[in-house]
Amino acid sequence: MPKPISSELVATQLAASFARQGVLMAWQARLASAADGACEIVLPMSAVVTQQHGFFHGGVIGTLADAAGGYAANTLLMPSHECLSAEYKINFVAPGIGDTLIARGKVLKAGKTLVVSSAEVFVVKDGVEKLCAIMQQTLFVIPIN
Amino acid sequence: MPKPISSELVATQLAASFARQGVLMAWQARLASAADGACEIVLPMSAVVTQQHGFFHGGVIGTLADAAGGYAANTLLMPSHECLSAEYKINFVAPGIGDTLIARGKVLKAGKTLVVSSAEVFVVKDGVEKLCAIMQQTLFVIPIN
Amino acid sequence: MPKPISSELVATQLAASFARQGVLMAWQARLASAADGACEIVLPMSAVVTQQHGFFHGGVIGTLADAAGGYAANTLLMPSHECLSAEYKINFVAPGIGDTLIARGKVLKAGKTLVVSSAEVFVVKDGVEKLCAIMQQTLFVIPIN
Amino acid sequence: MPKPISSELVATQLAASFARQGVLMAWQARLASAADGACEIVLPMSAVVTQQHGFFHGGVIGTLADAAGGYAANTLLMPSHECLSAEYKINFVAPGIGDTLIARGKVLKAGKTLVVSSAEVFVVKDGVEKLCAIMQQTLFVIPIN
Numbered sequence: 001m002p003k004p005i006s007s008e009l010v011a012t013q014l015a016a017s018f019a020r021q022g023v024l025m026a027w028q029a030r031l032a033s034a035a036d037g038a039c040e041i042v043l044p045m046s047a048v049v050t051q052q053h054g055f056f057h058g059g060v061i062g063t064l065a066d067a068a069g070g071y072a073a074n075t076l077l078m079p080s081h082e083c084l085s086a087e088y089k090i091n092f093v094a095p096g097i098g099d100t101l102i103a104r105g106k107v108l109k110a111g112k113t114l115v116v117s118s119a120e121v122f123v124v125k126d127g128v129e130k131l132c133a134i135m136q137q138t139l140f141v142i143p144i145n
Numbered sequence: 146m147p148k149p150i151s152s153e154l155v156a157t158q159l160a161a162s163f164a165r166q167g168v169l170m171a172w173q174a175r176l177a178s179a180a181d182g183a184c185e186i187v188l189p190m191s192a193v194v195t196q197q198h199g200f201f202h203g204g205v206i207g208t209l210a211d212a213a214g215g216y217a218a219n220t221l222l223m224p225s226h227e228c229l230s231a232e233y234k235i236n237f238v239a240p241g242i243g244d245t246l247i248a249r250g251k252v253l254k255a256g257k258t259l260v261v262s263s264a265e266v267f268v269v270k271d272g273v274e275k276l277c278a279i280m281q282q283t284l285f286v287i288p289i290n
Numbered sequence: 291m292p293k294p295i296s297s298e299l300v301a302t303q304l305a306a307s308f309a310r311q312g313v314l315m316a317w318q319a320r321l322a323s324a325a326d327g328a329c330e331i332v333l334p335m336s337a338v339v340t341q342q343h344g345f346f347h348g349g350v351i352g353t354l355a356d357a358a359g360g361y362a363a364n365t366l367l368m369p370s371h372e373c374l375s376a377e378y379k380i381n382f383v384a385p386g387i388g389d390t391l392i393a394r395g396k397v398l399k400a401g402k403t404l405v406v407s408s409a410e411v412f413v414v415k416d417g418v419e420k421l422c423a424i425m426q427q428t429l430f431v432i433p434i435n
Numbered sequence: 436m437p438k439p440i441s442s443e444l445v446a447t448q449l450a451a452s453f454a455r456q457g458v459l460m461a462w463q464a465r466l467a468s469a470a471d472g473a474c475e476i477v478l479p480m481s482a483v484v485t486q487q488h489g490f491f492h493g494g495v496i497g498t499l500a501d502a503a504g505g506y507a508a509n510t511l512l513m514p515s516h517e518c519l520s521a522e523y524k525i526n527f528v529a530p531g532i533g534d535t536l537i538a539r540g541k542v543l544k545a546g547k548t549l550v551v552s553s554a555e556v557f558v559v560k561d562g563v564e565k566l567c568a569i570m571q572q573t574l575f576v577i578p579i580n
Contacts (some may be wrong), residue, residue: 022195023202026171048193050167057168058230059211063204085203086404087428089234089379089524091551091571093544108569109528113403114376114430116526116569134543134551136526136571138377138428140404231549232573234379234524236406236426238399253424254383258548259521259575261381261424279398279406281381281426283522283573285549312485313492316461338483340457347458348520349501353494375493379524 010078011035013144014071017082024067027060031071037107039072045099056096056132061103061121065090065135068105069117073139076110081141083115088137096132098125115139155223156180158289159216162227169212172205176216182252184217190244201241201277206248206266210235210280213250214262218284221255228260228284235280243270246277260284300368301325303434304361307372314357317350321361327397329362335389346386346422351393351411355380355425358395359407363429366400371431373405378427386422388415405429445513446470448579449506452517459502462495466506472542474507480534491531491567496538496556500525500570503540504552508574511545518550518574525570533560536567550574 011034018024018031024041027049032040041064043049043056051057066088073083105119121133156179163169163176169186172194177185186209188194188201196202211233218228250264266278301324308314308321314331317339322330331354333339333346341347356378363373395409411423446469453459453466459476462484467475476499478484478491486492501523508518540554556568 017197020195020197020199021202022192022199023205026193047167048171050165052162052165054165054167057166057208058233059204059208060168062207062211062233063202066204066207084240085237087234087236087377088203088207089232089571091232091543091573092230093546093551095229108526109566111528116528118569131544134553134571136524136569138526232522234426236398236428238401238406253381254421256383261383263424276399279408279426281379281424283381307487310485310487310489311492312482312489313495316483337457338461340455342452342455344455344457347456347498348523349494349498350458352497352501352523353492356494356497374530375527377524377526378493378497379522381522382520385519 006079010075013078014074017074018071023063029064034071034075037072037076039068039075039105041068041103043101056101056123058092061092061096061101061133062090064101064103065119065121065133066137068103068119069135069137070139072105072107072117073115076107077141080144082144083139083141086138086140088135090133090135092133094130094132096123098123100124102129113141115141151224155220158223159219163216168208174209179216179220182217182221184213184220184250186213186248188246201246201268203237206241206246206278207235209246209248210264210266210278211282213248213264214280214282215284217250217252217262218260221252222286225289226286227289228286231283231285233280233282235278237278239275239277241268241277243268245269247274258286260286296369300365303368304364307364308361313353319354324361324365327362327366329358329365329395331358331393333391346391346413348382351386351391351423352380354391354393355409355411355423356427358393358409359425359427360429362395362397362407363405366397367431370434372434373429373431376428376430378425380423380425382423384420384422386413388413390414392419403431405431441514445510448513449509453506458498464499469506469510472507472511474503474510474540476503476538478536491536491558493527496527496531496536496568497525499536499538500554500556500568501572503538503554504570504572505574507540507542507552508550511542512576515579516576517579518576521573521575523570523572525568527568529565529567531558531567533558535559537564548576550576
């Protein structure tokens, strides 16, 4: 059975929206998966994402978590709507030491006006994932013109 | 009267720490001022800081706010100590439409182990500043080796 | 010049809404002032607001901050609308040791759908106010039936 | 095999600490379980926990979530240490309409100085649990005298 057209449309919209995010493109972030209220974004270590000790920067970790929660919501909102971050809160639980960051977002509650998402961010070193941050977020739903 | 040596030492430490932040350097962020529990960081618009509509990205705004609160704390902690972000929370109150971002951090409470800072982020368009985000943050104090 | 009718209507609505809050009544909290996007709530120490060391409980401090931010918003929304808390975040910066709590809320940004408020909570001991908590909050606007 | 003495000591300490919380006692909150980094607190509806529409008050929900995260941490810290809330953030995802609140806290990361916990709060109506709030929290570890 073929996938319904709307799923393909959403996948195309998600990819197009992600590709327009200059900051994520400059970091070579990649939308690894996004469907059914969940999303995974992967980011390689490089000189443009570090803090003063050479680890992944907390702001970079926050940006990835924010994006993962937002695109998780977009999977449920598109093709007619998308979301903007109203606010987010992030706790850092381990330093961002490793070669790759993986942010996994999921929708906790999808309302008509607001969506609440969370994300966990893992840092990968020598193939081992370690939890490094936890985010909770409120998103504001807007129509796509 | 000459400035006390410790102030110059702190100013040098602050500048050196800031210059080691790869993500801020890649964005051409600038530490405009940092002293007495306050800090101002300025960021020009460019293709590497945008979201999908071409505005300043929420994660970039969050990163700048996080850095401003942290360096505000560092002005009180250095030369013997510095800080890491334990967590932050940011509300977005206007879209980041403009040519420059200015993040102004200040210390609300400086404890021995934890420092609480806040930051306001303004977006500048045609010379007019507009409040676009408000952040509240907990920092963890660590010794400088 | 007499106060406009709408101001009196709002003042009456605010007082009536506050008086219906069972938890605040049980604590003998008092709406000291509420106008023009700001609000002050006062709470006396008693056996029903303590934590395990006999200080004001963090949850009580959070409740008061939440209410202060919400009623600050209501001063701008009433008589036609009121607000519900979508989320809040609070930092505790000193233990709640004293005889009185004072929560002062103010609106940072009033949108049509969301309002962002902040509040500072002070604990009063021997007549001296000390900052004990700082809150940042998102409120959701709803019509009054 | 008998339970180790330290477990019983911790259980006794947890119960004693909980029973000293004036605000939770006044609400008739009950520590339903607390062990191994997790905790459940139950609260019956009554006139002293309501907001203006007669639902569970957001501040009450926040207090319960805060307590659940804190006692989850205490299960790992006691008998030698306990914790104080440094900060918490809570999102409300459904109105607190029902006869009982259940807050379930768990530790996400236990450090020597800081513990990060989360909690979910459910409202029970006609025997059906519904998620009404989600909390994320930073706790500060202190020795028990």
